Each structure stands twice: as structure tokens, then as C-alpha cells.
Amino acid sequence: MDCCGGTTEHEDDCGEVKVKDSIDAKTVEAAKALESENYSAGFSTTIETDFAPKGLSEDTIRYISAAKNEPEWLLEWRLKAYERWLTMEEPSWAMVRYPKIDYQAYYYYAAPKAGAKYASIDDVPKEILETYEKLGIPLREAEVLLGVEGAVETAAEGREKPRVAVDAVFDSVSVATTFRKELQKAGVIFMSISEAVHEYPDLVKKYLGTVVPQSDNFFATLNSAVFSDGTFVYIPKGVRCPMELSTYFRMNAENTGQFERTLIIADEAAYVSYLEGCTAPMRDENQLHAAVVELVALEDAEIKYSTVQNWWPGDEDGKGGIFNFVTKRGDCRGDRSKISWTQVETGSAVTWKYPSCILRGDDSVGEFYSIAVTNGRQQADTGTKMIHLGKRTKSRIISKGISAGKSDNTYRGLVSVNRKAVNARNFTQCDSLLIGDKCGAHTIPYVENRCASAQLEHEATTTKLSEDQLFYARQRGIAEEDAVALLVNGFVRDVLQHLPMEFAVEAQSLLKVSLEGSVG
Amino acid sequence: MRPMLKITDLSATVGEDSEAKTILNGLSLDVPAGEVHAIMGPNGAGKSTLSYVLTGRSGYEVTGGSATLNGENVLDMDPETRAAKGMFLSFQYPVEIPGVPVMTFVRTAMNAQRKARGEDEISAPDFIKKSRDVAKTLNLDAEMLKRPVNVGFSGGEKKRLEIYQMMMLEPKFLILDETDSGLDIDALKTVADGVNAMRDPSRGMLVITHYQRLLDYIKPDKVHVLAKGRIIKTGEADLALRLEKEGYDGVLGEAA
Numbered sequence: 001m002d003c004c005g006g007t008t009e010h011e012d013d014c015g016e017v018k019v020k021d022s023i024d025a026k027t028v029e030a031a032k033a034l035e036s037e038n039y040s041a042g043f044s045t046t047i048e049t050d051f052a053p054k055g056l057s058e059d060t061i062r063y064i065s066a067a068k069n070e071p072e073w074l075l076e077w078r079l080k081a082y083e084r085w086l087t088m089e090e091p092s093w094a095m096v097r098y099p100k101i102d103y104q105a106y107y108y109y110a111a112p113k114a115g116a117k118y119a120s121i122d123d124v125p126k127e128i129l130e131t132y133e134k135l136g137i138p139l140r141e142a143e144v145l146l147g148v149e150g151a152v153e154t155a156a157e158g159r160e161k162p163r164v165a166v167d168a169v170f171d172s173v174s175v176a177t178t179f180r181k182e183l184q185k186a187g188v189i190f191m192s193i194s195e196a197v198h199e200y201p202d203l204v205k206k207y208l209g210t211v212v213p214q215s216d217n218f219f220a221t222l223n224s225a226v227f228s229d230g231t232f233v234y235i236p237k238g239v240r241c242p243m244e245l246s247t248y249f250r251m252n253a254e255n256t257g258q259f260e261r262t263l264i265i266a267d268e269a270a271y272v273s274y275l276e277g278c279t280a281p282m283r284d285e286n287q288l289h290a291a292v293v294e295l296v297a298l299e300d301a302e303i304k305y306s307t308v309q310n311w312w313p314g315d316e317d318g319k320g321g322i323f324n325f326v327t328k329r330g331d332c333r334g335d336r337s338k339i340s341w342t343q344v345e346t347g348s349a350v351t352w353k354y355p356s357c358i359l360r361g362d363d364s365v366g367e368f369y370s371i372a373v374t375n376g377r378q379q380a381d382t383g384t385k386m387i388h389l390g391k392r393t394k395s396r397i398i399s400k401g402i403s404a405g406k407s408d409n410t411y412r413g414l415v416s417v418n419r420k421a422v423n424a425r426n427f428t429q430c431d432s433l434l435i436g437d438k439c440g441a442h443t444i445p446y447v448e449n450r451c452a453s454a455q456l457e458h459e460a461t462t463t464k465l466s467e468d469q470l471f472y473a474r475q476r477g478i479a480e481e482d483a484v485a486l487l488v489n490g491f492v493r494d495v496l497q498h499l500p501m502e503f504a505v506e507a508q509s510l511l512k513v514s515l516e517g518s519v520g
Numbered sequence: 521m522r523p524m525l526k527i528t529d530l531s532a533t534v535g536e537d538s539e540a541k542t543i544l545n546g547l548s549l550d551v552p553a554g555e556v557h558a559i560m561g562p563n564g565a566g567k568s569t570l571s572y573v574l575t576g577r578s579g580y581e582v583t584g585g586s587a588t589l590n591g592e593n594v595l596d597m598d599p600e601t602r603a604a605k606g607m608f609l610s611f612q613y614p615v616e617i618p619g620v621p622v623m624t625f626v627r628t629a630m631n632a633q634r635k636a637r638g639e640d641e642i643s644a645p646d647f648i649k650k651s652r653d654v655a656k657t658l659n660l661d662a663e664m665l666k667r668p669v670n671v672g673f674s675g676g677e678k679k680r681l682e683i684y685q686m687m688m689l690e691p692k693f694l695i696l697d698e699t700d701s702g703l704d705i706d707a708l709k710t711v712a713d714g715v716n717a718m719r720d721p722s723r724g725m726l727v728i729t730h731y732q733r734l735l736d737y738i739k740p741d742k743v744h745v746l747a748k749g750r751i752i753k754t755g756e757a758d759l760a761l762r763l764e765k766e767g768y769d770g771v772l773g774e775a776a
Contacts, residue, residue, distance in 0.1 A: 468615045471577050475611075476629035476685065477603035477636065486628060490619025490668065 055104040058082065061225055064108065068194050071201060081214045081224035088218050094381040096408075098323060098350045101288060108226045108259070179243065186242050188272075189234040193261055196232035203234055207265055211294035211331045211358070219290040220327040223259045227292065230260035235270035235301075244500060246275040262293040266301035268334065273304040273500060289348070291326045299334030299361065306499055308507055310347040310514075321349025321378070328355035332364035332393075340367035341384070342498045344507045346514040349378060354412065356385035359393035359421075366395040369495040371507070373514050374407030374439070383413040383430075383444075388421040388454070399430040400492045402511075403439035404518035410442040417454045424454040432462045433491050435484070435518045463491075485512035522591060523550035524724040525693055530585035531749075532573045543569040545749030546585065551693075554721040558735055558760060559728045561746035562768045567728045568612060570746070571695045575609045576602050589693055603629075604636035606692025610682040610699050612728075617669035622681065623651060625669050626688050633689065654687045658714055675702030683714045694718065694725045700734040712737030732764040747772055 053060060061082055065075040090101070183190050189200060196204050214224045231247045247262070266272055276293075295303050309324070324347075330339035341355040357366025368384040386395035395415065403409040411430045432441035443460050465487055473483035488511055489496070496504050527549040533540040543566045551557050561567055573580050574587060576599035587595050594602050617625060631641040642650075655665060658680050670678050679699055686694060696715065700708055715725070715738050727738055735743075735757065743759040744751045745768070753759070753771060763771055 463618075466615070467578065469617055471599060472611070472615050472617065473625075473629070474599035475575050475577075475603055475607075475609050476625070476689065477600050477633035478629055479600045479632065480598075482628070482632065486620055486625070487617065490617060493619045 056082075056108055056226065060108050064226060064228070068197075070194075070197060073201075073205065074197060077209070077214075078225050078227075081221050082226075084214060085218070085221040085225055088221060090218050094352050094410075094412075096350045096352060096379040096381050096410075098379075101323070103222075108228075183242070187236040187239055188241050189232065190245055191232055193227075193230045193232040193263060196263075200232075200234070203265070204232065204263065207263055207294070207296055208261075209294075211296060211329050212292050212327050217327060219325045220292050223261060223290050223292045223327070227259045227261035230262040230291070230293075231264070231274075232262075233264040233272060233274065235266045235272045237267045238269045239267075240270070241272040244273050244275060246277065258287070258289045258291070260291045262291070263296075264294070264303055264305070265296045266298065266303050266337075268298045269300040270298075271302045271304075274306065275500065275503060276305070276307045277309075287322050289322050289324045289326065291328075293326070293328040293355075295328075295330035295339055297330065297332050297334060297337035297339050297364075300336050301334060302338040302340075303330065304340050304500075305330070305342070305355070306503060307341075307343040307345070308499075308503060308510065309343065309345045309351075310510060322347065324348035324351045324353065326353040328353060330355070330357045330366065332357060332359050332361050332366060332390075334364070335361040335390070336363045337361050338365040338367075340365075340369070340498070342367075342369040342495070344371045344373075344495075344499070344510065345380065345382065346373045346510055351378075351380040351382050353382050354384050354414075356387070356414075357395065358387045358389065359395060359424075360389045361393075362390040363392045364390055365393070367498075368395075368397045368399070369498040370399045371402070371492045371495050371511070372399070372409060372411075373402045373404070373511065374409045375405040375514060375518055376407060377405065378407040380408070381410040381412055383411045385414040385416070386426060388415075388417040388424040388426070388451075391420070391422045391424075393421055393424050395424075395426045397426070397428040397430070398494050399428075400495050401430070401432045401441055402435065402488060402491070402515070403432065403441045404435035404515055406438045408440040408442070410444060412444045412446075414446040414448070415456060416446075416448040417451045417456070419450040421451050422453050424451060426454075426456045428456075428458045429494075430460050431491070432460075433465060433488070434462070435465045435515065481512070481516060484515055484518065488512075488515060521552070524553040525549070525551040525587070525589055525726070527574075527587045528585050530570075530573070530587055531583045532569065533581050533583055534569065534579060540581065542583070543580075543749055544573065547746070547750045548585075549744065549751055551724045551726060553724050554719075555741040556719070556725040556727060556738060558740040558743045558757075559726060559746050560730065560743065560760060560763055562772075565746045566749045567746055568697055571609055571697045571726075571728060574602075574695060575599060575607055600632065601636065603689075603691075604633045608686055608689060608691030608694050610679070610686060610694070610696045612697040612701065614670050614678045614682055616671045616673075618671055620668055622665045622667060622669050622684075623647075626651070626685055629685070630689060650688060654684055657687070657710075657717070658684055659710055660684055676704065676707045679703055680707060680711060683711050687714055687718065690718075692723055694723065695728070696725065697728045698730065699727070700729055700731060708734065709737060732760045735760050745771055 053063065058079065061078050062075065065078060180190065189196070191199070193204070209224065212220050214221055233245060235241050264272065264274060295305060297303050328341070330341070332339055339357050343355065345351055351372070355368060359366050366386050368386070370382065372380050372382050374380050383399065384397055386397065388395065397413060399411050399413070401409040401411055409432065413428060413430065415426045415428060417424045428445065430443050430445070432443065434441055441462060445458060447456060447458070449456060465484065469487055470480065470483050473486060474480060478486060489508060492511070496507060499507055527547060530544050530547045531542065532544040533542050535541050547570065559567055569580065573582060574594065576597065582595050586593060589605055589607065592605065594605065594607065597605070627642070627647055630647070634641055651665060655662060660680060664677065670681065673681065679702060682699065699711060703711060712734065727734065727740060729735065740757055740760070743755050743757060745753040745763070747768065
């Protein structure tokens with residue numbers, strides 16, 4: 001593809017996709033299979049796109065900042081990160097191998113043309129809305145909402161499933177957020193971070209970079225320099241957010257990186273449950289996804305963060321696919337605060353992420369529930385870090401890794417207990433399931449304990465999906481692929497039950513789909 | 521009248537290519553509907569192999585002969601299709617299936633078979649009622665049905681669970697592979713009662729066993745002796761008693 005800075009058009013190669021009727025913000029509904037012919041999210045959309053000049057330089061950053069009309073302080077913040085990034089070296093300690101990334105070969109900003117701001121849903125380019133509709137994202141619902149008094153109540157009547165507010169990010173830009181007005185009534189701020197920078201600068205300034213500092217790691221520094229958009233959430237004191245919040249990311253334009261930045265703050269005694277879903281079209285080239293997610297939970301607050309990830313994993317020969325290098329961290333700042341991460345990772349060619357919790361407040365709780373599936377030639381090095389600083393802090397880690405095909409799946413976890421973290425407790429269980437005999441599973445647990453009264457438990461198992469189990473199920477009448485799904489579901493049951501119910505069902509079908517063809 | 525299960529000259533090997541070993545060697549057997557046939561024989565004779573070949577387990581290759589169920593060639597079908605046609609194997613060594621509760625497993629199986637036959641799925645209340653009734657007849661604790669399949673079950677419990685599944689799935693042709701091993705007298709009686717309750721003019725059964733004892737409770741219409749990969753002798757129920765007294769050598773010597 002030969003693009004220079006400016007606008008360009010892409011080929012429209014949309015395949016046949018079923019349009020969903022029910023109101024679901026789930027990306028997983030649309031993904032059919034990892035095999036090329038069936039990856040239904042693999043279409044791209046004809047859209048006129050604005051690109052920043054290719055490559056990364058101070059100019060790129062200024063371009064991005066200008067395109068978003070950012071205040072000076074944020075531009076300075078970005079430039080500071082960029083300067084630091086130039087001095088850093090890409091880390092190489094993870095158990096993943098990937099072709100060297102040429103950072104100058106990417107576009108760091110790609111926004112659908114006609115401006116990043118849409119006064120109403122009607123102003124959003126039709127093609128974008130169609131893309132989201134194909135994938136089952138309820139933007140049409142928002143159309144009813146915007147500008148019509150009482151439309152929310154009418155629209156919600158008679159609906160069986162709970163409503164989910166959605167922020168849709170197309171490439172680098174947030175194109176629409178639903179249920180804004182209703183959330184505002186509850187005092188909940190839910191908008192793209194670009195908007196939040198303008199509308200609530202003090203809040204953003206106060207918390208941005210306080211959980212994942214610019215200096216944290218190579219990819220976080222890069223993200224701090226070029227982050228495009230992301231979600232900003234603030235729940236005021238004592239408020240239980242009235243609905244699930246969700247952001248849906250789609251990377252469409254070729255050769256672009258997606259560097260979203262998400263910041264979620266739950267003030268004292270607040271509660272929010274947030275779901276992140278992701279998908280990307282099939283491409284021959286690799287696409288880089290280096291996001292940063294920061295969560296802050298103050299006293300007695302709780303944040304539940306769930307991810308169902310189905311990025312394009314590359315084809316069966318390992319060509320193409322997303323590089324998913326993400327820094328996610330939660331700060332349990334206040335006493336008795338709680339942050340739990342639940343993830344179902346089935347996509348991306350290379351996954352490198354450790355959603356973590358800093359258990360700062362006394363009696364704070366951190367949880368990590370993960371299902372990571374690798375098939376084909378995918379590689380995953382993922383896990384968590386639980387840092388116990390406060391007294392009587394508790395952490396719980398349940399990791400289920402499933403390897404199939406010729407893939408490699410590594411769990412890497414750190415449980416660190418500070419000298420002052422009296423009576424800290426951790427329970428870790430990491431289980432690996434191998435399907436077939438050409439895949440790998442690895443477990444690398446780190447435990448650093450400096451406190452005599454801490455209690456840490458660790459259990460690990462490795463099992464192989466056995467022919468005997470499969471035959472047993474088939475002899476009872478269950479078809480082979482259903483049998484694999486049944487066995488895998490049994491394996492991941494402990495984790496699935498922590499996903500919000502609606503998403504657990506979708507995750508189950510995504511699991512089944514991602515393991516199609518893994519046996520025999 | 522055509523027998524329900526008709527096996528003609530069946531030969532099968534186990535193992536790959538050069539290491540392939542012939543286990544079944546021209547085995548022929550007819551089981552009419554409504555009858556219970558016992559198969560006895562020394563270890564390594566091929567009894568379990570027969571049950572695996574009939575139900576379609578991988579790792580075995582049929583090198584000759586045929587096997588039909590109600591006239592249909594089962595050797596061409598995959599295991600789940602054979603199950604939908606009515607074949608059921610009560611395993612000698614039932615495997616554990618961690619994380620999958622018994623009820624979930626059995627319900628999934630029932631509905632898979634019904635779907636394959638074009639029938640309606642079973643409703644939740646009907647399923648629960650049926651499960652309760654069957655569990656009661658087999659003295660199975662309700663709690664056990666909520667646990668993952670066979671995980672932490674004693675040998676006897678596993679065998680009883682096999683019969684539970686059999687009574688829930690209502691198969692047409694039952695193969696019981698050493699169902700009596702690991703059972704005490706009471707459990708044996710309970711299991712036998714369950715099996716006998718399934719007797720029906722439209723059902724056929726193959727009972728594989730080493731010991732005469734089971735056959736006191738599940739009286740067979742015919743007894744076959746399987747040795748060196750084929751049926752070498754067939755008789756009435758009293759043949760089993762003879763085997764108990766004289767051992768296989770005595771009977772084999774005769775057949776040689």
C-alpha cells in the first residue's frame with residue numbers, strides 16, 4: 001500500500017456478515033473462527049481516512065496533538081515521553097519471538113475523515129456506523145437516545161438484557177458514545193479521553209500517568225507519546241454505575257498502530273463494571289497494539305474490568321496478526337478498595353500483557369482471572385503482578401492457559417509482599433491445558449515475600465486433553481468439536497464465572513470457535 | 521429375521537503401520553434383538569478391542585469383515601453417529617472429566633443424540649425428573665450428580681455412573697465391558713437390576729465379563745468364548761458355569 005500523509009481510500013472487501021438484532025455490545029458474537037475464510041470480523045471498510053505522516057518523530061506527535069486540538073500541557077507531556085522513549089531499548093525477555101518492529105513504518109494516527117468530532121450520531125460517516133452495526137454494536141440505539149427526551153426509558157422498555165453503554169473507537173478515534181445523558185444524570189462521566197481532556201482537564205491531569213508512569217516500560221512510554229484515544233471513566237463518591245460500560249475497539253486502517261489510553265477512576269465507595277472488546281481485520285502485515293490502562297480505586301471503591309480479546313491472530317503459517325503489547329495496572333489506593341481483572345484472550349499473534357494490582361490501601365483486594373488460548377502459531381506471555389503494600393491485603397490469581405496447534409502459551413506472574421504488608425494473603429492457581437502434541441505451555445511464577453506473617457499459596461497443573469476423554473464424550477453422542485468445547489469449558493469454569501453473565505456466554509462460544517480444528 | 525447386531529469375519533489391528541498387531545481375527549457373532557449375550561475369554565483375547573472397534577475408538581484399524589446394527593454398517597460411522605444410532609458402551613475404565621458436572625454432561629449427550637435423530641431436545645424439568653428417578657433406582661447420591669464426571673469417584677461409583685448414563689440415554693444396543701469389576705455384592709445387585717430393567721424386545725446386549733457371578737444376576741441367552749481374536753465356542757448359560765469349573769484351558773483344548 002502506498003500512502004503518503006493525507007487522505008486515501010481503501011479497498012472494500014466486506015464479506016457476508018450476519019447482522020445482530022439484539023442489543024449486545026459483544027465483539028465476540030461476530031467472530032466466527034480463526035481460520036482465514038471464517039474470521040468474519042476480517043472485513044475492512046471503505047472509508048476516507050486522515051493519516052499522520054508515516055513514522056515517528058516529534059512532528060508526528062505535534063500532528064496528533066494538533067489534530068486533537070490538545071492543550072499545551074498535554075503536548076508537553078507527550079513530548080517528554082517521546083524524548084525518554086528515544087533513550088530506551090525494546091525489552092526482549094519475554095518468551096515470544098516476533099519480527100523486529102520498524103517503528104518508522106507505522107502510521108501513528110489514522111482518523112476517519114470529516115473530523116473527529118461528531119455533534120450527533122447522525123454526523124458519523126455512514127460507513128463507520130455500518131461497520132459497527134455489522135459487528136452488533138448498538139449505535140442505532142444511541143440514535144434514538146440523542147436529542148429525544150425520555151427516549152432512554154422508552155427504548156429500554158421490554159428489553160430482556162441489561163443495557164450496556166458503548167464507546168466505539170474506530171482506529172484512533174472515538175466515534176460515538178451511547179447513553180451519555182443517562183449516565184450524566186447519575187453523575188458518571190463516560191467519554192473518550194480526548195473529550196475528557198477538554199471537558200474535565202483537572203480530573204485527567206490529576207490521575208493520568210499516576211498508575212503507569214511514563215517511565216514504566218518501553219511500550220508504555222511509546223503510548224504516552226502517541227496515544228490516540230481511549231476511554232475515560234469517573235464514578236463519583238458513593239455511586240454504583242447504573243449499567244455496564246463498554247468500549248469497542250476496531251483497528252481498520254492498514255499499518256497503523258493502536259495506542260489507546262484508558263483511565264478509570266472510582267471515587268470513594270463507587271462501583272463500576274467495565275468491558276473491553278477488540279477486533280481487527282485480517283491483514284498480511286502485523287499491526288501493533290500498545291495500549292495503557294490505568295485504574296484508580298479510592299477508599300471502599302470497586303472496579304471490575306473485563307476484556308474479551310479476539311484480535312486477528314495471523315494465518316495458519318503465522319503470517320500477519322496483531323502484536324498485543326499492553327500495560328494494564330490498577331491502583332487500590334484507598335483502604336478496602338477492590339480491583340478485579342477478568343480476561344479472555346483468544347486472538348492476536350503475539351500477546352504480552354500483565355494486568356496488575358498495586359494493593360496500597362489496607363484490606364484492599366486484587367483479583368486476576370484469565371483464560372488465554374493460543375492456537376495455530378500464536379504466542380502468549382501473559383500473567384499478572386500483585387504488589388502487596390498495605391496490611392491484610394488479599395490477592396487471588398486464577399490463570400487458565402490453553403495451548404493448541406503449534407502455539408506457545410506462557411504464564412508469568414509476580415506476587416510481591418512488602419515488609420509492611422502484615423498478614424497479606426495470596427492464592428494462585430495456574431493451570432495449563434495442552435491440546436495436541438505440537439504446542440507448548442510454560443509457567444514462570446515469581447514470589448517475593450518480605451513479610452513473615454504473609455500467607456501465599458500456589459498451585460499449578462498441566463494436563464493434556466486426552467483422546468480417552470474425547471472418545472468418552474463422543475461415545476455418548478457428543479460430536480468431536482462440541483466435546484472439545486465441553487472439556488475446555490470444564491477446564492475454564494472457575495474463570496468464566498467471574499465474567500459478567502452476558503459476556504460469559506459469548507466467551508464460551510468464542511472459546512469454541514477459537515479451538516475449531518485444534519484436534520486431529 | 522436379521523439379527524440386530526451382525527458381525528461377520530471381523531479382523532482388526534491396533535498400533536501404527538509396522539507395529540500393527542492383529543487382535544481380532546475373523547470374528548463372527550450375531551446378537552438378535554431382545555437377547556443378552558455374554559462374552560468371556562482369557563486376557564488379551566480381544567474382548568475390549570471388540571467393544572472399541574464396534575464403538576469407533578481411534579487407534580484401531582479394521583482390516584476385514586463387517587459389523588452392522590439393524591442392517592446399517594456401523595464401521596463407516598464416527599463414534600457420535602454410532603451413539604445416535606443407539607450404541608452404548610459401559611467402559612471398563614471410565615475416565616474423569618474435570619470441571620464438567622455429570623448432569624451437564626449427560627444432558628448435553630442426550631440432546632446431541634436427539635438432535636442427530638431429528639427429535640426435540642429434552643426440557644429441563646423432564647430431564648431433572650428422569651435423572652432423579654434413575655438415580656434413585658441405582659442408589660446414587662444426588663450430590664454425586666453435581667460433581668464433575670468421575671472425578672474422585674470410587675471404582676464402584678464409576679461403574680454405577682456408567683449404568684446411570686445408560687438408563688438416561690436409553691440406547692438400543694448395550695455393550696457392558698467388565699461392568700462387574702470393582703463392585704461389591706450390593707452394588708452388583710443394584711447394577712444388575714438396572715441392566716435387567718433395560719431388557720426389551722427391541723434391545724440387544726453384549727455383556728463382557730471374566731466371572732460367572734455377574735451372569736447369575738444378568739442371565740444370558742447365549743455365552744460366547746472369545747480367544748485368539750475370534751469366537752471359538754458358543755453355548756447356553758451353563759457354558760459359563762463350565763468355564764468357571766474347568767477354566768479356559770479346558771474349553772479351549774476342546775475347541776482346538
